[in-house]
């Protein structure tokens with residue numbers, strides 16, 4: 001795994017090390033300010049605030065579901081001896097799952113509140129653990145990524161389409177996977193006109209605080225009314241809503257807020273993602289589509305050994 005500090009360098013003198021530390025602090029501060037500026041101007045959703053609220057409903061059952069789902073998707077019973085990079089760790093739930101499965105984990109997120117959530121899970125489950133690093137960073141920051149080295153598993157679920165430059169992010173994650181390692185990403189499905197309409201609503205949500213509640217209600221109605229009706233006809237009106245946690249340990253409410261708020265927002269068709277990585281020596285091992293609906297398509301690729 002790469003160095004635990006962004007600034008770490010063993011070949012410099014004391015003064016230069018101090019200087020580099022100051023530069024790193026300034027860079028970190030500038031990054032945080034930029035993120036805050038984007039949120040203030042309605043150009044970015046406060047993902048971390050939503051994850052902070054999610055942590056209040058996080059229980060052992062959700063942690064177990066998340067761990068099981070990670071094993072299933074990676075087709076592995078353990079991650080012992082593996083290195084795991086969680087890009088855009090959000091709540092930190094999947095970093096935690098990977099650490100529980102025995103991996104050495106490196107988590108980072110652009111949003112300081114998401115970083116704090118991941119740090120909080122580390123504090124709750126692995127206090128003082130030096131096999132789990134949590135940092136603030138951006139997947140669009142090549143300089144930052146270049147210090148990390150390569151990983152056995154690179155995990156970035158529902159992140160790269162929220163960066164503001166998804167295709168650049170694809171290019172940046174690719175070298176982080178070691179030859180023979182796995183890349184697990186999930187990317188919003190391209191629904192053509194429907195995706196463009198959702199993008200408009202997401203932009204409105206972030207620009208105008210007064211519209212947030214009505215747009216959240218609209219989203220819930222669009223996403224849940226048919227399911228609710230079907231469940232009601234079966235005599236269990238809230239069954240699917242309650243069972244939602246069986247999908248990756250997530251919460252229906254927090255995912256709905258994440259959906260309507262989640263901005264920047266980009267989409268891709270499965271074949272576009274497949275083609276992009278195939279041309280770069282990645283083999284598709286596992287694909288789960290959202291069957292043409294809104295939501296994410298999940299891809300697990302294995303990187304071919306360098307020729």
Ligand SMILES: C[S@@+](CC[C@H](N)C(=O)[O-])C[C@H]1O[C@@H](n2cnc3c(N)ncnc32)[C@H](O)[C@@H]1O
Pocket residue numbers: 047048087088089090091094108109110111114137138139140156157158159162163258262
């Ligand atoms: C929908 S959440 C996904 C969280 C988590 N990966 C999961 O599976 O639950 C998206 C996360 O990506 C983060 N993010 C957005 N842009 C990013 C960037 N440029 N670099 C790193 N993380 C970013 C957000 O702050 C947010 O925490």
